[in-house]
Amino acid sequence: DSQLNHNYTFESFIEGDCNRVARRAGKTVSDKPGGTSFNPLVIYGGVGLGKTHLAQAIGNEVKRQNPNKAVLYVSAEKFINQFIDHSKNNIINDFIHFYQLIDVLIVDDIQFFARAEKSQDAFFAIFNHIHQSGKQLILTSDKPPKDLDGLQERLLSRFRWGLSADMQIPDFETRMEILEMKMRNDGLEMPKEVVKYVAYNIQSNVRELEGALxxxxxxxxxxRKEIDLELAKRVLKSFVKTSSKEITIESIQKMVCEYFDVPYDKLLQKTRKREIVQARQITMYLAKSFTKNSLKTIGEHFGGRDHTTVIHSCQTVKDLMDTDNSFRDSVIELQQKVQLAAM
Ligand code: ADP
Ligand code: MG
Known part of the structure; x- marks a missing residue:
């Protein structure tokens, strides 16, 4: 028995910028286990970001393509406990032999190996055997291998033979996709504004997103009530950490910088580069429509410009929205983001 959870597949794993490299490497490995330079494949990142899901998806995909391959999923914790049992009974060799027969070995949460010296010795022997026989290792960790304190250097150096791919917190769009997929799978429906509200406000990890759902x-x-925005606000109160949701000039500045990928200090300086000028004008326009700050205060937040600059910016944005479709789309999208943040 491979100990795999069959729900953890590639189909049910949404790809985003946050996990693209890891997911693609995982795909490559499942098509050619042991036959690529991604050996071991180390997937690392914070809790609830999909490491276990992805690692198991690789195992399930290998099994689907080659039912005869021996695939095994084990958490490092379980591995250590098994090791301890076997050493009590003086049958460590049995233990090591069992693992050496595996074609694709997935060890989850290897940070638990820290300071478990004897278990690391056994794992080292198993690792070498599997690697030398052209079989595949897939490991997950809550931090990059180089930061795994308490792991033997000889193990860490072997991890460097392969590929380490990180998993990040999904962005808003990916969170929307994940929610929509989960709802489809469970045959659920709820208004788009609620999905957006949840995706916007749960920014920690995917497990919390599922918890909110x-x-x-x-x-x-x-x-006995349909899911609507009001219910969502009530339920999410316990999930969302910051309760004060006041829109400030600073929060709009941050949103615009992130949206256009413009450094914060550039937005404030007197740069004349077109993209930055436009980002700055849009920020002033949004600050005017979403906050109660005076034109003077808004100007001061942009490196001490005066109120006429702010008036001019707002007018420019309105004019451009009438003539430039993609510009208008950007402004509308940003308005939606600010609105969502204010709910
Ligand atoms: P980790 O092992 O990194 O703590 P998990 O793999 O247990 O995280 O993921 C937590 C939950 O989030 C699981 O139910 C998993 O299916 C889901 N999940 C994580 N990432 C994705 C994704 N990209 N697409 C779909 N579901 C995901
Ligand atoms: Mg996990």
């Missing part, structure tokens, strides 16, 4: 469902059936 489950709470929403539970509350909706408990209250």
């Amino acid at each position: 489950i709470s929403l469902l539970a509350q909706s059936s408990l209250n």
Whole structure:
């Protein structure tokens, strides 16, 4: 038995910028286990970002393509416990032999090996055997291998033979996609504005996103009430850490910088580069429409410009929105983002 969870597949794993490299490397490895330079494949990143899912998806895909291959998923914790049991009974060799027969070995959360010296010795022997036989290793970790304190240097140096790919927190669009997929799979429906609200406000990790969805469902059936924005706000109160959702000039500046990928200090300086000038004008326009600050205060937040500059910026944005479609789309999208942040 491979100990794999069959729901963890590539089909159910949404790709985004946050996980693209890891996901593609995983695909490559599942098509040619042991036959690429991604050996070991080390997937690392914070909690709830999909490491276990992706690692198991590789295992499931290998099994789908080659039912006869021996694939095994094990958490490092379980590996250590098994090792301890076997050493108590003086049958460590059995233990090592068992693992050496695996074609694709997936070890989850290898940070648990820290300071488990004897288990690391056994794992080292297994690793070498599997690697030398052209079989595949897939490892996950909550930090980059170089930061794995308490792991033997000889193990860390072997991890460097392969590929280490990180997993990041998904961006807003990817969070939307994940939610929409989960809803499709469970046959659920809820208004788009609610999906957006959840995706916008749960920014920590995918597990929390799923948790929010489950709470929403539970509350909706408990209250015999459709899921709407009001219910979502109530339910998410327990998830969302910052309760004060006031829109400030600074928060709009940050949003615009992120959206256009413009450095924050550039937005404030007197750069004349067109993209930056436009980003700055849009920021002033949004600050005018979403905050109660005076033109003077807004100007001061942009490296001490005066109120006439702000008036001019707002007028330029309005004019451009009438003539330039892609510009208008950007402004509308940003308006939606600010609105969502304010809910
Ligand atoms: P980790 O091992 O990094 O802590 P998990 O693999 O347990 O995270 O993922 C947590 C939950 O989020 C799982 O239910 C998983 O299916 C889901 N998940 C994570 N990333 C994605 C993704 N990109 N697409 C779909 N579901 C995901
Ligand atoms: Mg995990």
